[in-house]
Amino acid sequence: xxxxxxxxWGWNATTAAQVTAATLIxxxxxxxxxxxxxxxxxxxDLATNDKELLTVPCASHFMSWESQRDVLHELSAxxxxxxxxxxxxxxxxx
Numbered sequence: 001x002x003x004x005x006x007x008x009w010g011w012n013a014t015t016a017a018q019v020t021a022a023t024l025i026x027x028x029x030x031x032x033x034x035x036x037x038x039x040x041x042x043x044x045d046l047a048t049n050d051k052e053l054l055t056v057p058c059a060s061h062f063m064s065w066e067s068q069r070d071v072l073h074e075l076s077a078x079x080x081x082x083x084x085x086x087x088x089x090x091x092x093x094x
Contacts, residue, residue, distance in 0.1 A: 026056060027053070
C-alpha cells in the first residue's frame with residue numbers, strides 16, 4: 001500500500017471542539033498509522049459528552065479489511081442501535 005507524502009489529518013483541537021454530535025471512535029490496537037496519543041487527544045477535544053473510544057485488539061488501521069472486521073461491524077452496529085430513541089435489536093431494531 002502506498003501512502004501520501006503529505007498529511008491529510010485535518011483534525012485539531014479547534015475542529016474537534018466544533019463536533020457536538022454523538023461520536024464513536026474505533027481504533028485498532030496494532031494501528032501504527034495514527035498514534036494512540038493522537039486518537040486520545042482527538043477524543044478528549046470533542047465538544048460532545050456523548051462519545052466513546054474503543055480499541056480493537058489484534059487490529060490495525062486497516063481493520064475493515066482484516067479478520068477483525070466483524071468486530072468493527074458489530075461494535076458499530078451496537079453503538080448505532082443503542083442510541084437514545086433508537087430501538088435495540090431485541091426491541092425489533094435492525
